[in-house]
Amino acid sequence: MIEVSDIVKSYSIGGQALKAVDHASFTVQQGEIISVIGHSGSGKTTLLSLVGGLTKPDSGKVIVDGTDIWSLDDNSRSHFRNRNMSFIYQFSSLIPTLTSLENILLPTAFGDFPGDVRAYAEELIERVGLKEKTNAYPSHLSGGQQRRIAIARAFINRPSVVLADEPTGDLDEEAEQDIIRLFSEMNSALKTTFIIVTHNKEIAGQAARQLSMSNGILTGAA
């Protein structure tokens, strides 16, 4: 479960303070899929980074599975991310010198992963339908295939929360639907919580709950 209370994040642009996230509060239940819709610059990516522990809020709290992530020191927060969270981005987030399998295994470099992680990585690559691309490098994959490998990587640590920032951006409609179908499958199979940030109304509409963001203000939160 994720509880975000009264979170604020400001940036100083040209000497003026700009509130990227302005007193946002919301709760997401375990296994729920929610979407945050808004235009570019509305503050939704910043909100996702605050929830994911990637940028420090000016005020407010983010509690993930009972842990106040901003009360942890940087090391502990990194370990928490490594064990409980994953991110999926719009851009190609794969390392070009690593194969698909190696990219999926990348988070294992930064924490203790019990069991046979390779076998699990192979299972994930099969689940995203790219078994034949196990040893392919990103340059030999299409944009949609790269995104699917990034999704498989997001599950190597069996996270309780997946934070997706425009996960279908730059993809054609077919690939877009593929990604959403994958999210639903993963959510059903693993009871993973998803927060999907998008400007695409159609994608946002497929989530169980939809929040909107405009000029740093979040609306529609229950």
Place this chain on the structure above:
Amino acid sequence: MKKIKISWLALKNLKRKFIRTFVLLLLVAVVTGTLLSATIFISGMQNALRIGTYRLGADVLVVPEKNESQAKAALLSGEPTSFYMDGKVYDKVKDVEGVKRASTQLFIKPTSFTCCYNVETFLVAFDPSTDFTVTPWLQKKLKKPLADDEVIAGSAMPLMTDDIIPFFGTPFNVAGTLEPTGMKFFDQSIFMTMQAAFEMAEKSKGRSVQPLELEKGKISAVLVQVEDGFTPERVAIRIEHQIEGIKAIASDEVTSTVRKQLAGLLKGILLISAILWVLALLMTGFSFYMIVNERQRELGLLRAMGATKAHVFRLIITEAVILSLAGGIAGIVAGGGLLSVSKTVITQNLKLPYLLPSLPVLSELAAGALIFAVITGLLASLLPAVFASRMEPYDAIRKGE
């Protein structure tokens, strides 16, 4: 493959920009190679000087006044020479206060090496009854006195025990060969007794095309060992003061010329090495700064995956260590190779003694060079690694956009 290791990831990252990695590796290799070959070279000369001075065994060398420079050249660069003075100088020298022992030697420059090789050589005759420089050394190796029809050959002479070698028409049996010292005076010399030298001179009148002009009773030098409590310089001054027409050279004076040359050489090499090192440090540092800058988003993504600041720091440092280690090894191989190829040319041009340091010393020098290379890589990547590790993940991901 189970888990991904940071060292493996670092290696993969280095392969990404192959040309840049190769240039940096080459730079580290050049610096390491230059430093190592210079160190081995200097160490080799110091080694030769130390062994040569020890082998010389004498504290003071008394030679004819007009032949001082020839004597020094003979000792330092093994330049064959012939000069003679009256044997009575010996009687006068041994009576000078502070002289513990004295012995005579004859330096003979052969007209040609008449055997079969075109090797420059130098004949040194000593008096076994008074000698204290060559004899103890021969006794250890030969275990019997040197007969008048025998010679001992320096290590650089293409001779083996029991070979027969003629000088001025007299054949000599090679009784043994000496270990290398790095000083041509020893390595390219043939040692014989004084008696053998005079007999050879006598016989040369009838046997040799160019007979040896050597009068009985003549000597080239008197070698002196000083008593405890006296310095070689002080005794040398006394000898010169009491005996006319001679020059007394303290052994330190001989080596000081080389030491001065060495010091100059060392300064030059150190300066070049320091410039190269600073250049390598700056270039490697700048390259790592660029690497970090180019990979900001990627480093931010790693942080998002759970990499700590320490993981990011370790990743950059590991890349630098792998690079400098590989460059260091390449430099050691190249430097060693270059030195072995150019050693002869350099020593001949500089007219300096040289003896390759022993294997343990060489290993220590190589290990030192490798450590130096790694430290260079570490220093160069330290600031970029700190910068990379301190980036806020979200900022790093955004700046890389």
